Amino acid sequence: MAIRQVREIGDDILTKQCKEVPKMTLRTKILIADMLETMYEYHGVGLAAPQVGVLKKIVVIDVGDGPIVLINPEITETSGEQRGEEGCLSVPGKWGYVTRPDHVKVRGLDQEMNPVEIEGEGLLARAICHEIDHLSGELYVDKTEDGLHDVTYDSDEEEGQAEETEE
Numbered sequence: 001m002a003i004r005q006v007r008e009i010g011d012d013i014l015t016k017q018c019k020e021v022p023k024m025t026l027r028t029k030i031l032i033a034d035m036l037e038t039m040y041e042y043h044g045v046g047l048a049a050p051q052v053g054v055l056k057k058i059v060v061i062d063v064g065d066g067p068i069v070l071i072n073p074e075i076t077e078t079s080g081e082q083r084g085e086e087g088c089l090s091v092p093g094k095w096g097y098v099t100r101p102d103h104v105k106v107r108g109l110d111q112e113m114n115p116v117e118i119e120g121e122g123l124l125a126r127a128i129c130h131e132i133d134h135l136s137g138e139l140y141v142d143k144t145e146d147g148l149h150d151v152t153y154d155s156d157e158e159e160g161q162a163e164e165t166e167e
């Protein structure tokens with residue numbers, strides 16, 4: 001496994017449409033393992049394949065309850081609304097307020113290409129929406145209420161609060 005370079009805003013690849021994954025290959029297995037390692041290295045709660053330069057419909061998420069891998073994910077149901085702070089590993093040092101559904105259902109495939117359905121609430125719902133947006137070239141920066149804010153760090157803590165929700 002290896003930590004991959006995270007593409008940053010301004011890189012064209014982040015605006016492109018991703019392709020479906022038709023079958024699992026060794027190359028894709030390695031990509032998923034690397035995406036998880038990269039997400040944990042940078043303290044993200046999610047990462048999408050285009051963020052490491054690969055235009056495939058793959059996202060990884062961990063909001064603290066263990067890793068979730070979703071291949072070819074599709075949101076099938078949304079309800080409620082939440083307004084909250086959002087960040088992205090591809091937009092370092094920034095955050096913004098984004099309104100998202102509070103509850104989502106998503107269908108996709110797991111790492112073994114078996115169908116899975118996941119329900120998420122709160123932060124998990126937000127992370128699912130944010131990561132799936134990446135697969136169609138969308139960034140949260142275009143959905144913020146009042147633009148981007150700089151991450152500021154509390155001098156008493158090693159890591160700022162906003163960093164914990166980077167996706």
Ligand code: NI
Binds near residue numbers: 088
């Ligand atoms: Ni992101």
